[in-house]
Amino acid sequence: MKRIVSLKINGKTVDDVVPDNSLLMDFLRDKQGLTGTKKGCDGGECGACTVLINGHPRLACITLTASCEDQKIETIEGQSKSGRLSALQRAFHENLGAQCGFCTPGMIMAAEALLRKTPNPDIDQIKTALGGNLCRCTGYTKIIKSVQAAAMSGARQ
Amino acid sequence: MTEALPQFTLVRPETLDDALIALQATPDAALSAGGTDLIVRLRKSLVGSDTLIDLTGIKAMNSIDPNENGLRIGAGVTLDQIEHSDLIAQTYPAVVKAAASVAGPSHRQVATLGGNLCLDTRCVYLNQSHWWRKANDFCLKYQGDTCHVAPKGNRCRAAFSGDLAPALLVHDAEVEIAGPTGFRREPLGDLYVEDGATHLTLEPGEILVAVNLPASIRTSDYEKIRVRKTVDFPLAGVAVACDTSQEPPRLWVAVTGTNSRPFLLDPPDDPMLSPADEAFFIALQKQVQKAVSPQRTTMIAPHYRRLSVAALAVRLARRIL
Numbered sequence: 353m354k355r356i357v358s359l360k361i362n363g364k365t366v367d368d369v370v371p372d373n374s375l376l377m378d379f380l381r382d383k384q385g386l387t388g389t390k391k392g393c394d395g396g397e398c399g400a401c402t403v404l405i406n407g408h409p410r411l412a413c414i415t416l417t418a419s420c421e422d423q424k425i426e427t428i429e430g431q432s433k434s435g436r437l438s439a440l441q442r443a444f445h446e447n448l449g450a451q452c453g454f455c456t457p458g459m460i461m462a463a464e465a466l467l468r469k470t471p472n473p474d475i476d477q478i479k480t481a482l483g484g485n486l487c488r489c490t491g492y493t494k495i496i497k498s499v500q501a502a503a504m505s506g507a508r509q
Numbered sequence: 510m511t512e513a514l515p516q517f518t519l520v521r522p523e524t525l526d527d528a529l530i531a532l533q534a535t536p537d538a539a540l541s542a543g544g545t546d547l548i549v550r551l552r553k554s555l556v557g558s559d560t561l562i563d564l565t566g567i568k569a570m571n572s573i574d575p576n577e578n579g580l581r582i583g584a585g586v587t588l589d590q591i592e593h594s595d596l597i598a599q600t601y602p603a604v605v606k607a608a609a610s611v612a613g614p615s616h617r618q619v620a621t622l623g624g625n626l627c628l629d630t631r632c633v634y635l636n637q638s639h640w641w642r643k644a645n646d647f648c649l650k651y652q653g654d655t656c657h658v659a660p661k662g663n664r665c666r667a668a669f670s671g672d673l674a675p676a677l678l679v680h681d682a683e684v685e686i687a688g689p690t691g692f693r694r695e696p697l698g699d700l701y702v703e704d705g706a707t708h709l710t711l712e713p714g715e716i717l718v719a720v721n722l723p724a725s726i727r728t729s730d731y732e733k734i735r736v737r738k739t740v741d742f743p744l745a746g747v748a749v750a751c752d753t754s755q756e757p758p759r760l761w762v763a764v765t766g767t768n769s770r771p772f773l774l775d776p777p778d779d780p781m782l783s784p785a786d787e788a789f790f791i792a793l794q795k796q797v798q799k800a801v802s803p804q805r806t807t808m809i810a811p812h813y814r815r816l817s818v819a820a821l822a823v824r825l826a827r828r829i830l
Contacts, residue, residue, distance in 0.1 A: 371516075372517060372518055372561075373513075373514040373515065373516055373517055373519075375514060375548075395549045395552065396545055396549055396616065397740055399613065402615055408589075408615075408618045410615050411545075411616070414544060414545055414548040414549060415619075416519065416544065416548070416563075419519075419521075419544075462614070462615065480614065480739075481614055483613050483614060483738065483739035483740070484613020484614055484616065484739055484740055485613075
């Protein structure tokens with residue numbers, strides 16, 4: 353079965369016809385061209401597809417598009433405003449938080465959810481919030497440092 | 510290798526009655542809430558159903574309500590809500606700790622209490638892609654006729670891996686079940702049987718709607734072992750509760766991850782043993798080791814899990830008594 357869904361993606365209202373078995377990740381990447389959301393393990397284990405739904409971190413690879421009716425979705429593409437990097441993106445860039453970069457969109461979105469709720473997290477809170485995100489380059493130290501730097505910059509959007 | 514989601518029809522009822530009617534109309538429908546496990550199983554062709562009934566729109570299942578007997582937690586309450594509920598933390602600390610230990614933070618946003626209690630059993634020969642299982646002639650639980658864990662046995666050994674069940678068992682939780690003929694309540698332990706293929710005792714057309722916890726003066730705790738500190742399912746988990754108002758203090762111990770069902774086990778009942786004695790803990794360790802039956806359902810050896818689960822029980826008991 354197909355249905356019309358209306359979602360808000362990065363502030364823009366999107367109405368589209370989607371089959372019931374459409375996954376949010378495929379919808380974002382293939383139908384909306386938002387390929388910043390990465391397809392990693394494709395089974396809810398790696399966090400590379402983390403997006404925010406109503407401000408909460410969610411895994412796009414195990415979320416049905418039809419269940420997102422009327423919800424606000426934010427992807428990595430929504431982070432930079434007018435061509436300027438967000439505080440988190442800048443912190444990841446400056447602190448070498450991205451190595452190969454594949455896990456980075458998911459890391460940043462998970463960190464974004466954390467910093468909105470807890471603007472000054474301690475290291476354990478960062479580790480817990482990023483617990484579901486894998487980095488195969490194992491660059492965790494710099495990733496945690498990047499999140500701390502973004503929190504300290506105080507200039508988050 | 511991953512696979513596309515098969516075709517299915519999604520039904521989104523807004524009331525429990527509508528959900529029960531939908532379930533009557535399509536008895537083989539899969540019930541879905543957070544979908545954190547179901548969607549993965551759908552992709553691996555482990556769900557033999559072409560209808561999904563999404564229960565998340567049913568508001569009556571989404572609240573935590575104190576009442577004169579204790580606390581009622583709707584099956585649709587998310588693990589994130591449980592993790593951050595002061596109401597639950599005050600009286601049932603093991604439940605909060607178990608919820609906070611499930612998967613990762615993004616899963617807990619949507620994964621529900623009902624979903625965790627009705628979690629399907631898991632096995633290293635089952636939770637694989639379709640082509641992997643086909644190359645192995647499938648297995649007794651699904652589409653095949655041999656259990657690769659115990660080929661000479663006649664039942665599925667897949668392990669139950671929910672974290673909430675043991676924490677609720679040590680607090681004497683009861684489940685509330687809605688069905689075509691009305692509501693029924695039963696002790697949580699009766700929801701399960703020791704058979705990995707059909708470990709739930711829910712009848713066709715029934716939906717788990719809530720968990721009722723009696724008022725409690727017990728302190729409690731929960732811990733589990735796993736390879737990765739988040740996301741992984743438990744290789745073994747233990748919940749303990751203790752009533753220190755009794756002399757000697759009474760202990761409750763429940764386990765998950767070792768058998769096809771979570772279960773409460775009796776603490777050492779030798780009246781000569783007091784929790785103040787080292788002999789009590791040695792007896793507890795032996796008792797847990799004897800009660801559990803971990804199988805080759807995970808990459809970690811059964812013997813290690815048997816020793817670990819007993820060690821966990823002793824560690825928690827020492828901490829709590």
